[in-house]
Amino acid sequence: MKILVLSFFCYFFFFFFTPSLCRVPSETQLVTEPEHASTPPRGWNSYDSFCWTISEEEFLQSAEIVSNRLKPHGYEYVVVDYLWYRRKVEGAYTDSLGFDVIDEWGRPIPDPERWPSSKGGKGFSEVAKKVHSMGLKFGIHVMRGISLQAFNANTPIFDSVKGSAYKESGRQWRAKDIGLKERACAWMSHGFMSVNTNQEAGRAFLRSLYLQYAEWGVDFVKHDCVFGDDLDIDEITFVSEVLRKLDRPILYSLSPGASATPAMAKDVSELVNMYRITGDDWDTWRDVVSHFDISRDFSTSKMIGAKGLLGRSWPDLDMLPLGWLTDPGSNEGPHRLCNLNLDEQRTQMTLWAMAKSPLMFGGDVRKLDETTYNLITNPTLLEINSFSSNNMEFRYITGTEGSTSKNKVLSKDLAEGSILDRRALGLSVCMDPKANGWSIKALDQDLEKICWKEKLGSKFEEPPCLYKRKPLLASGEEMIYKQQYEGTLHLLASDGMELCFDGSPRRRLTSKEFGGGSFSPCKMDANQMWELNANGSLINSYSGLCATVGSLEADVDSSGTRSWIATGIRGEIYLAFFNLNPEKIVISANVADLSKVLPWKNLKGASCKYREIWSGNYGVTKQLISIAVERHGSALFVLLCD
Numbered sequence: 001m002k003i004l005v006l007s008f009f010c011y012f013f014f015f016f017f018t019p020s021l022c023r024v025p026s027e028t029q030l031v032t033e034p035e036h037a038s039t040p041p042r043g044w045n046s047y048d049s050f051c052w053t054i055s056e057e058e059f060l061q062s063a064e065i066v067s068n069r070l071k072p073h074g075y076e077y078v079v080v081d082y083l084w085y086r087r088k089v090e091g092a093y094t095d096s097l098g099f100d101v102i103d104e105w106g107r108p109i110p111d112p113e114r115w116p117s118s119k120g121g122k123g124f125s126e127v128a129k130k131v132h133s134m135g136l137k138f139g140i141h142v143m144r145g146i147s148l149q150a151f152n153a154n155t156p157i158f159d160s161v162k163g164s165a166y167k168e169s170g171r172q173w174r175a176k177d178i179g180l181k182e183r184a185c186a187w188m189s190h191g192f193m194s195v196n197t198n199q200e201a202g203r204a205f206l207r208s209l210y211l212q213y214a215e216w217g218v219d220f221v222k223h224d225c226v227f228g229d230d231l232d233i234d235e236i237t238f239v240s241e242v243l244r245k246l247d248r249p250i251l252y253s254l255s256p257g258a259s260a261t262p263a264m265a266k267d268v269s270e271l272v273n274m275y276r277i278t279g280d281d282w283d284t285w286r287d288v289v290s291h292f293d294i295s296r297d298f299s300t301s302k303m304i305g306a307k308g309l310l311g312r313s314w315p316d317l318d319m320l321p322l323g324w325l326t327d328p329g330s331n332e333g334p335h336r337l338c339n340l341n342l343d344e345q346r347t348q349m350t351l352w353a354m355a356k357s358p359l360m361f362g363g364d365v366r367k368l369d370e371t372t373y374n375l376i377t378n379p380t381l382l383e384i385n386s387f388s389s390n391n392m393e394f395r396y397i398t399g400t401e402g403s404t405s406k407n408k409v410l411s412k413d414l415a416e417g418s419i420l421d422r423r424a425l426g427l428s429v430c431m432d433p434k435a436n437g438w439s440i441k442a443l444d445q446d447l448e449k450i451c452w453k454e455k456l457g458s459k460f461e462e463p464p465c466l467y468k469r470k471p472l473l474a475s476g477e478e479m480i481y482k483q484q485y486e487g488t489l490h491l492l493a494s495d496g497m498e499l500c501f502d503g504s505p506r507r508r509l510t511s512k513e514f515g516g517g518s519f520s521p522c523k524m525d526a527n528q529m530w531e532l533n534a535n536g537s538l539i540n541s542y543s544g545l546c547a548t549v550g551s552l553e554a555d556v557d558s559s560g561t562r563s564w565i566a567t568g569i570r571g572e573i574y575l576a577f578f579n580l581n582p583e584k585i586v587i588s589a590n591v592a593d594l595s596k597v598l599p600w601k602n603l604k605g606a607s608c609k610y611r612e613i614w615s616g617n618y619g620v621t622k623q624l625i626s627i628a629v630e631r632h633g634s635a636l637f638v639l640l641c642d
C-alpha cells in the first residue's frame with residue numbers, strides 16, 4: 001500500500017523533487033530479477049588513481065569510504081587492478097620481468113610487502129573478509145594464461161582435483177609444457193602468455209588459478225588481454241566454465257576491448273557479465289568522443305543487458321577517470337586532477353548512464369570532492385543506468401548556430417593526436433563482409449603489395465597498401481615457422497622499412513600516450529603473421545581476426561550533435577542531447593518524432609512535462625524540446641507525456 005501511494009506521489013511530483021525518493025524499493029527488484037548482474041555492475045577500481053602501486057592499507061581505507069559514501073548509491077564492488085603480485089622496487093614497471101611473487105605452482109600471489117595480510121599463504125582471504133564485513137564485494141584483475149616468470153622457472157602444475165602435482169601417465173607436467181610463448185600478451189610481452197587449453201594440463205593450470213581466487217573469497221574477476229585485439233576465446237570459454245561450476249557466483253569481466261565489434265561480442269557475451277568495448281578510457285575529450293559510435297553499435301545490435309554468465313552481460317565503456325587521478329602506466333599513486341571540465345564530465349556520465357555501461361569510479365575516494373561526488377551519485381543518472389530500457393541513439397535532432405563550420409573545427413580538434421592511426425587500421429571478425437577489402441597488386445617480379453579497396457578520404461590520394469614478404473626469421477625459428485605459420489606473411493608499412501603491421505597494436509588505443517599506431521619492429525610473433533584469404537580478408541594468426549580500414553571522413557561525421565533516448569519504469573522518456581562541437585549549439589527535437597523510435601507511445605498531440613537535470617529547468621511543451629548546449633556539454637530531459 002505504501003509503495004502504491006509513493007508511486008502515485010512520484011508520478012505527479014517527481015519533476016519538482018529529487019527522484020531518489022521515487023526509487024523502486026530494492027526488495028521488489030530482488031523478487032523480480034534474481035539473476036546475476038541483473039543491472040550494470042557498479043563499484044570502484046584502483047587503476048585510474050593508483051595504477052598498479054596500491055597497498056593493502058590504501059585499498060582498505062578506500063573500501064571503507066566506498067562503503068560509507070558510495071554504497072548507498074549502488075557502488076558495491078571494490079576492485080584491485082593489475083600487478084598486485086609485483087614487488088614495488090627499483091626497476092619494476094608494467095612490462096618488467098622477474099619482479100613477481102609466484103607460489104610453487106607458478107600462480108601469482110599478492111606481494112607480501114604491499115599486502116601484509118597475505119603472508120603465510122593466505123592470499124587475499126583476509127582482505128576479502130574485511131571487504132565483505134563492510135558490506136561490499138571484492139574484485140581482482142587477472143592476466144591471461146601463465147606468467148613468463150613461471151614459464152622460465154618451469155614450475156609444476158597444481159591439480160586442484162587431486163590436491164597434488166598434475167600428472168598424466170606418470171609424468172609430471174610443468175609450465176613449459178603448457179605455455180604458448182609465441183602468444184605472449186601483446187601489450188605486456190614480458191608478463192604473460194596464453195596456455196594451451198587443448199591440453200588437460202593447460203586446463204588444470206587455469207582451474208588451479210580460479211579455484212584459488214574463489215577460495216580467497218573473490219567476487220569479481222577482471223580478465224585482461226583476452227578480448228578485443230587480444231582475443232583468446234578458448235581461455236574465456238574455459239574460465240567461464242570453471243566459474244559456472246562454483247557454489248557461489250563470481251562476476252566475470254573482460255578488459256580491455258580495443259577493436260571489439262558486436263559480432264565478436266556475440267561469441268562471448270553469454271560467457272561473461274561485462275566486457276569492454278573500447279581501449280582504455282582516460283580523461284581526454286578525444287577519449288570521451290570515441291565512445292559514442294561504439295555504444296550506438298552495441299545498442300543497435302541488442303547487446304545491452306543480453307544473456308550472460310548466470311544472468312546478464314553488459315558492454316563496458318571503462319572506468320570513470322574523474323576526480324583525483326594518476327597517469328596511465330605510471331609507477332605513482334594519485335597526484336593530479338581530472339583534465340575534463342564539468343561539461344565534459346557530465347557528457348561522459350550521461351553517455352555511460354544512457355548506454356547502461358557498468359559504472360566503475362576510478363578517482364581517489366579519499367579525496368573525493370563534492371562536485372565529483374554529486375556527479376557520480378546523481379539520482380537521475382543512476383536510475384537511468386540501472387532501470388531504463390529501449391536505450392538507443394536518437395537521430396531526429398537538429399543543431400543550429402555555427403553548425404556549418406563544425407566539421408572543420410572538429411577535425412582540427414581531433415587531429416592533434418592519433419585519430420588517423422586509430423581509424424585507419426582496425427580488426428573485426430572475418431565473417432564480417434566489411435573485412436573483405438584486400439587484394440594483391442604486383443609491383444615487379446619480387447615485390448607485391450596488398451592494398452585496401454578504397455581511399456581513406458580526401459586527405460589520401462591513394463588507397464593504403466602494405467608490402468608483402470615472408471617473415472624474417474632468426475636461424476632457430478625456421479622450424480616453428482614451418483610448423484605453425486607456413487604461408488603467412490609479414491606486412492611492411494612501406495618498402496624497405498623494417499616496421500611490420502601488428503594485429504594487436506596497443507591496447508590503450510583511445511589515449512594519447514599510446515596512440516602510436518599499428519606498426520612495430522618486425523619479429524617472429526604471431527601478432528605480425530597475416531594470411532590473405534581468397535575472399536579478400538586478411539587474417540591475423542594471433543587472434544584469428546581480420547584487418548579492416550576505416551575512413552577518416554567517418555570520424556568527422558561522428559562529430560556534431562548526438563542524442564540518446566530511453567524509457568523509464570514509470571512511463572518517463574529520457575532524452576539526452578550531446579554537443580561534441582567546440583562551440584555552443586542549440587539542439588532541438590520534436591515531441592512527435594519521439595514516437596518514430598518509441599512507436600507504442602502515442603505522442604500525436606501529446607503534451608509533455610519536462611525537467612532538464614543540469615539546469616533544473618522545467619515546463620510543459622507540445623512541440624519542440626530545445627536547449628542551448630555548451631561546447632562538449634550535454635542536456636538530459638526527463639519527460640512525461642500524455
Ligand SMILES: *[C@@H]1O[C@H](CO)[C@@H](O)[C@H](O)[C@H]1NC(C)=O
Pocket residue numbers: 430431432433434436533534535536537
Ligand atoms: C572469407 O574467407 C575466410 C576464410 O575462408 C572465412 O573465414 C571468412 O568467413 C570469409 N568472409 C566472408 C565475409 O565471407
